[in-house]
Amino acid sequence: MSGKTPILEARNLTKHFPVKRGIFAKTLGVVRAVDSVNFSISPGQTLGLVGESGCGKTTTAKLVLRLEEPTGGALHFEGQEIGGLGGNDLKQYRRAVQAVFQDPFASLNPRMRVDAIISEPLITHERLPAAEVAKRVRSVIDLVGLPERAASRFPHEFSGGQRQRIAIARSLTLSPKLVVLDEPVSALDVSIRAQILNLLRDLQAQLGLSYLFIAHDLAAVAHMSHTIAVMYLGQIVEIGDAATVATRPRHPYTQALFAAALPSHPSEQRDELVLAGEVPSPLNPPAACRFHPRCPHVMARCSSEEPVLREHDSRRVACHLYSAPA
Amino acid sequence: MSAPPLLELRNLSTHYVSAGGTRVVRAVDEVSLSLEAGSTLGIVGESGSGKSTLALTILRLLPPAAQITGGEILFEGEDLRAKSDVEMRRIRGKRIAMILQDPMASLNPLFTVGDQVAEPLRVHEGVGRAGAWSRAKDLLKSVRISAPESRVGEYPHQMSGGMRQRIVGAIAISCAPRLLIADEPTTSLDLTIQAQYLNLLRDLQRQHALALIFITHNLGIVAKMCDQVAVMYAGRLVEWGPVTRIFDAPAHPYTQALLGSIPRMGDTRARLTAIEGQPPDLAAPPSGCAFHPRCPQAMSQCREEAPPEAGLAPRHTVRCWLSMPAPAKSAVK
Numbered sequence: 001m002s003g004k005t006p007i008l009e010a011r012n013l014t015k016h017f018p019v020k021r022g023i024f025a026k027t028l029g030v031v032r033a034v035d036s037v038n039f040s041i042s043p044g045q046t047l048g049l050v051g052e053s054g055c056g057k058t059t060t061a062k063l064v065l066r067l068e069e070p071t072g073g074a075l076h077f078e079g080q081e082i083g084g085l086g087g088n089d090l091k092q093y094r095r096a097v098q099a100v101f102q103d104p105f106a107s108l109n110p111r112m113r114v115d116a117i118i119s120e121p122l123i124t125h126e127r128l129p130a131a132e133v134a135k136r137v138r139s140v141i142d143l144v145g146l147p148e149r150a151a152s153r154f155p156h157e158f159s160g161g162q163r164q165r166i167a168i169a170r171s172l173t174l175s176p177k178l179v180v181l182d183e184p185v186s187a188l189d190v191s192i193r194a195q196i197l198n199l200l201r202d203l204q205a206q207l208g209l210s211y212l213f214i215a216h217d218l219a220a221v222a223h224m225s226h227t228i229a230v231m232y233l234g235q236i237v238e239i240g241d242a243a244t245v246a247t248r249p250r251h252p253y254t255q256a257l258f259a260a261a262l263p264s265h266p267s268e269q270r271d272e273l274v275l276a277g278e279v280p281s282p283l284n285p286p287a288a289c290r291f292h293p294r295c296p297h298v299m300a301r302c303s304s305e306e307p308v309l310r311e312h313d314s315r316r317v318a319c320h321l322y323s324a325p326a
Numbered sequence: 327m328s329a330p331p332l333l334e335l336r337n338l339s340t341h342y343v344s345a346g347g348t349r350v351v352r353a354v355d356e357v358s359l360s361l362e363a364g365s366t367l368g369i370v371g372e373s374g375s376g377k378s379t380l381a382l383t384i385l386r387l388l389p390p391a392a393q394i395t396g397g398e399i400l401f402e403g404e405d406l407r408a409k410s411d412v413e414m415r416r417i418r419g420k421r422i423a424m425i426l427q428d429p430m431a432s433l434n435p436l437f438t439v440g441d442q443v444a445e446p447l448r449v450h451e452g453v454g455r456a457g458a459w460s461r462a463k464d465l466l467k468s469v470r471i472s473a474p475e476s477r478v479g480e481y482p483h484q485m486s487g488g489m490r491q492r493i494v495g496a497i498a499i500s501c502a503p504r505l506l507i508a509d510e511p512t513t514s515l516d517l518t519i520q521a522q523y524l525n526l527l528r529d530l531q532r533q534h535a536l537a538l539i540f541i542t543h544n545l546g547i548v549a550k551m552c553d554q555v556a557v558m559y560a561g562r563l564v565e566w567g568p569v570t571r572i573f574d575a576p577a578h579p580y581t582q583a584l585l586g587s588i589p590r591m592g593d594t595r596a597r598l599t600a601i602e603g604q605p606p607d608l609a610a611p612p613s614g615c616a617f618h619p620r621c622p623q624a625m626s627q628c629r630e631e632a633p634p635e636a637g638l639a640p641r642h643t644v645r646c647w648l649s650m651p652a653p654a655k656s657a658v659k
Contacts, residue, residue: 052516159604189372189605190543194587194598201597216517223589223598246591260521262546264590266569274525275518278486 005079006040007178007210008064008097013037014072015059019283031282033059035234036073038309039227041178044204046211048225048242050218050257052279055231057214061180064212065099066090078177095125098171102183104163108155114141115151118170125174140169143206145199161192168199178210186216197224218261222246230254233282233290240315250317252295289320297321330403331360332504332537333384338397340376340383351608353379353392355561358635358643361554363504366531366538368548368569370584371558372605377541380558381507384539385422386414402504420450423498427510429490433482439466439493440478446500465496469526488519492526499530506531509541524551545588549573554641557581560606560616563635567642577644579621615647623648 014037016030034056041047049057062068064075066082075082082093098121101107108117118137122128128136141150144165155163164184171179181200185193197220203209215221221228222242229239230251238251249255259273275294280286286293292302301320312322340354353376361367371377382388384399386406399406401422409417418424426432433442443465444458453461459478466474469492482490491511498506508527512520528551531538540551548555548569556566557580565578576582586599603620606612612619618628625647633647 052518161604190545191372191584191587191601191605194589194600195602197589198597198600217589218517219589219591219593222591223593223595256518258591260518261591262544263549264546264588265573266549266552267573268549274521278488278519279516 004042006076007043007078008212009040009076010037010060010064010073011076012073013060013063013070013075015056015063015068016071029283032234032285033282034063034070037231037234037236039229039236039239041210041212042226043177043210044208045226046204046213046224048221048228049212049214049231050216050221050228051231052257054233054279054282056234056282057231058182060231061099061182061212061214064178064180065097066093091125095121095174096177097180098174098176098178099180099182100164100167100171100184103187104155104160104167105187107167108163110155112154113151114146114153114155114166117155117166118151118173121170121173136173140172143172143203144169159192160188161195164188164196165199168196168203172203172207175207176209178212180212180214182214183216184213185220193220200224218246218258219264230257233279233285235290235318236309237291237319238315238317239309240317244313244315248313250313250315250322251291251319252297252321253291256296289318329363330400332363332402334360334398334400335384336398336400338380338383338399339395340379340388340392341395342392344391349609352561352611353608354383356397356635357556357558357563358397359556359563359566360641361505361537361539363537364531364535365554366540366552368540368542368552368555369558370542370545370548370555372543374560374605374608375558376561376608377558378509381424381509381539381541384507385418385424387418416450419446419503420501421503422505422507423501423503425491425494425498425506425508425511427513429487429494429514430482432494433490435482438479438481439485443478443493443496443500446497450501461500462496465500466493468499468530469493469496471496488515488523491515491523495523495526495530499534499536502534503536505537505539507539507541510543511540512547513544527551545584557584560608560611562616562632562645563643564617564646565644567638567644571639571642577638577642577649578617578646579623579648580617583620583622615645 013034015034016032018027019029019031020027039047051057063070077093085093115137118140119133122133122136137151138148146165185196213224225242228242228245229236232253238245238254249258256273256275277294288304288306289302292298299320307318307320309316309318310323336358338354338357342351342353357380369377383394394407440459440462443462447453447458447461463474463478466477471477471489471492512523515523540547552569555569555572557564559580565581572581576585583601587601589598601620606616614630615628615632618624627647633645635643635645636649637643638649
């Protein structure tokens with residue numbers, strides 16, 4: 001929300017997956033995985049994306065990484081639309097946007113040594129003398145707090161937390177501007193999570209990185225993010241300043257989600273706001289407001305008219321509770 | 327507290343022995359604690375701290391490489407270690423039930439949900455086919471499955487993760503056990519479904535005066551659900567006590583660090599208090615107190631000798647040399 005050009009901006013970003021069956025691949029319907037989503041990430045800032053499984057968080061991350069092509073809308077990177085990029089420009093984009101995934105046991109090749117894992121992006125993107133490559137590898141290994149001797153070892157010699165450090169080091173070798181963090185700590189032990197979250201924050205301060213941070217743990221998202229976007233069935237229902245959204249949620253779904261978050265102290269009293277039912281299928285989402293069948297404040301309008309994101313109480317929220325009837 | 331506790335563990339140890347007896351992993355090492363009927367205990371610890379092995383030890387469901395090497399498991403006053411396999415089979419599922427982490431792995435995909443919920447009733451209580459089937463419907467209703475009449479004939483793959491875990495809950499309570507052990511019951515569930523499930527477990531606990539043991543790495547679940555908490559580190563119980571007391575004034579440096587390392591809502595700290603280092607390798611644990619290489623307050627004594635268990639208050643024990651200098655207190659337990 002600053003005056004500067006955002007690093008990344010999504011405008012009506014949409015991804016529909018057709019569902020096909022039979023030998024003639026008849027299209028039976030579409031899964032609206034991501035449906036007209038708008039957000040922006042400023043330089044050096046973190047956007048936290050929260051929501052339950054199937055809400056479209058990971059599809060959004062894949063669209064940002066251009067592992068999936070959007071079926072509608074566009075992504076702009078530093079003001080330039082990335083949909084039309086090809087050849088060298090696309091290569092530049094891929095350098096500038098890197099990713100760290102959930103499971104460091106799956107994301108590192110067990111047959112490569114750590115220095116080969118970390119230097120692979122350098123070798124595919126740049127032509128550098130071997131001595132220069134080794135120097136860059138040493139500097140990122142140092143940056144993520146691994147000992148120098150780690151370079152000649154294999155991933156299986158490391159614990160989960162250290163492997164995640166290797167994955168982070170690999171994402172940093174090309175000096176990216178944006179790093180997509182998809183559940184970076186959920187596979188790690190509790191005592192290690194704080195180490196990695198601290199490391200990510202230090203790296204952001206040191207290198208001016210922007211993060212797209214996706215996680216289930218709401219307290220961790222609130223801790224890491226400048227802005228939080230809450231997704232439900234492919235749409236953003238509430239987006240705004242992290243502290244504002246986390247402490248005073250307005251959308252009934254955000255309220256239920258944060259009420260369902262576990263307390264950090266036994267004496268902490270929460271409003272018991274337990275949602276009935278489960279998330280409906282994205283193949284056949286409810287009409288108008290997608291949350292209305294589970295919403296405790298549902299009104300007649302909610303099943304006939306789709307709410308749009310509107311400014312309310314210093315954040316944007318898509319709910320009829322906060323907009324006068326037309 | 328004149329009545330004996332429902333479950334009491336006294337110096338319980340379970341070791342994994344491999345390579346012809348040359349490699350010994352002390353997965354559970356001299357654990358003592360007790361649990362009253364109807365109350366809830368949380369066992370927390372990192373992976374490899376021995377919390378799941380402790381649960382399997384109570385039920386005597388250990389793999390062949392593991393041996394209970396010492397101690398007692400007193401359940402309703404009887405030592406479960408002295409029971410024969412046949413007697414244990416009558417206890418499991420009937421008086422002590424268990425819920426595992428992944429409901430898809432604990433349900434049989436080839437049998438209907440009704441068959442699986444009815445099975446313990448038929449086995450333990452000798453209920454006939456029709457009777458067990460109608461009790462199964464009531465059980466499904468009690469775990470808030472909508473339309474139990476039609477759901478009872480369906481298969482696990484036709485249900486969502488949250489529903490499957492509720493079915494597992496229905497199986498667990500089918501024979502009205504006194505103790506229910508839940509090993510990470512909600513890790514595979516979404517946040518709002520997790521909240522539903524935890525509330526369901528709490529309601530079932532109140533209705534049936536169940537004692538619950540939650541095995542988890544999530545301190546939030548402990549804060550929400552438990553009366554007591556037992557913190558395990560490298561096979562040892564490093565601290566055990568009432569949940570509010572431990573959250574307010576943790577005595578062991580590991581408990582303190584664990585509580586400081588979790589991000590909290592509305593917390594403005596720029597950095598979390600991280601626990602440096604890695605969890606220990608149980609095959610080659612550090613000398614003395616296993617936490618000393620990561621402990622910010624480690625002393626030379628900690629490297630040499632493992633601290634004994636000290637009682638800080640009735641039903642609050644800790645294993646740390648820092649809590650030792652009060653010999654008068656530690657004598658009373």
